Amino acid sequence: MLASVDGAIGPADQARIPVTDEGLLRGDGGFDALRLYGGRPCALAAHLERFARTCAGLRLTVDHETLKREIEAMLDAAGPVDGVLRFYATRGGRRLILIEPLPHRPAIxxxxxxxxxxxxxxxxxxxxxxxxxxxxxxxxxxxxxxxxxxxxxxxxxxxxxxxxxxxxxxxxxxxxxxxxxxxxxxxxxxxxxxxxxxxxxxxxxxxxxxxxxxxxxxxxxxxxxxxxxxxxxxxxxxxxxxxxxxxxxxxxxxxx
Ligand SMILES: Cc1ncc(COP(=O)(O)O)c(C=O)c1O
CATH class of the missing domain: 3.20.10.10 (D-amino Acid Aminotransferase, subunit A, domain 2)
Structure with a gap:
């Protein structure tokens, strides 16, 4: 599982954010999630637009252009995987991106x-x-x-x-x-x-x-x-x- 914190890419279990971030302490932040098919994101533009609406609604200032570039870098780093791409913005000002395997769910x-x-x-x-x-x-x-x-x-x-x-x-x-x-x-x-x-x-x-x-x-x-x-x-x-x-x-x- 890969993580990007403000553009620094590495293994997710080694990624860190400050404990004082109110994204953690109060759940004050926004996120979105979408599926990767062979490394290709499905409807990324629609998810980024919804994320921008979430951030605007939360009065959360986010550099969306930088986030987009960081997502591209994560997709390059992950390669042709099937999985889930999640991106987050926290009140503490962190941009987080995760690429993780698809969760196991019962077929029915x-x-x-x-x-x-x-x-x-x-x-x-x-x-x-x-x-x-x-x-x-x-x-x-x-x-x-x-x-x-x-x-x-x-x-x-x-x-x-x-x-x-x-x-x-x-x-x-x-x-x-x-x-x-x-x-x-x-x-x-x-x-x-x-x-x-x-x-x-x-x-x-x-x-x-x-x-x-x-x-x-x-x-x-x-x-x-x-x-x-x-x-x-x-x-x-x-x-x-x-x-x-x-x-x-x-x-x-x-x-x-
Ligand atoms: C409460 C809720 N409803 C619906 C959805 C499905 O949304 P989408 O189709 O955009 O993935 C989600 C996705 O996480 C959700 O959390």
Missing amino acids: ARLATVRFAPNRVTDGLKTLSYAANMLALRLAQEQGYDDALLVTPHGRVLEGATSSFFWVREGVLRTPPLEDRIFESITRTLLIEHAGAVEEPTTLDTLQGAEEAFLASSVREVQPVAKIDDLQLAAAPGPVTLRAHAALREAIQRAL
């Missing part, structure tokens, strides 16, 4: 619903304050599930802990709308554009009619879902999921 996920309320002030920003999402994931895993499905106290279905949520009823691919304060996922946008997914407010009640479901993100692409709490889905992956994944893969290939 079982989801436990976890009560969750987006906190408004950071809506739409990919901040370092991810403890709530990570805890949701752990709470789901504690119950023997693979991932969390975040649901508001009023029963509105939002997204996974680190992924967007899609489901199928009557053969139509559906996903909760951005107005429900879910994260503006780049994979979600690709699936709406290329797989014909429609935005639709989703509740725990309407979900009872689901035929298929999947999680989607830059890192995992599409991960079929077999079960949500006690609800067993008819097929994982089902035909709509398989078509959506194929359409996403084509869009990714075109973007590389």
Whole structure:
């Protein structure tokens, strides 16, 4: 695993930042993550634009041109790897870039619903304050599930802990709308554009009619879902999921 700290590239386990950095102490900072296919980043420009919006939203001054050059240098250093590229800016003024292997995930996920309320002030920003999402994931895993499905106290279905949520009823691919304060996922946008997914407010009640479901993100692409709490889905992956994944893969290939 490789790391770059303000442009100095080396092994990730030897990279250091000061302990006084409020990125560490308060989760005050921004980040973004995308997948590398044979060393080629997918939709880097879109991820850099979202990162710039995160930093502007956090009132965090970042030299984005320098960061871009440092990312290019990291990609050169890593070579033709399949993996994940993450980049961060901290309140302490550090620019961090990591290239790491793809995480291991089950091919098919079982989801436990976890009560969750987006906190408004950071809506739409990919901040370092991810403890709530990570805890949701752990709470789901504690119950023997693979991932969390975040649901508001009023029963509105939002997204996974680190992924967007899609489901199928009557053969139509559906996903909760951005107005429900879910994260503006780049994979979600690709699936709406290329797989014909429609935005639709989703509740725990309407979900009872689901035929298929999947999680989607830059890192995992599409991960079929077999079960949500006690609800067993008819097929994982089902035909709509398989078509959506194929359409996403084509869009990714075109973007590389
Ligand atoms: C909460 C949340 N939703 C959705 C996503 C998927 O976003 P993207 O498709 O841009 O990777 C992520 C990615 O980390 C996330 O953390």
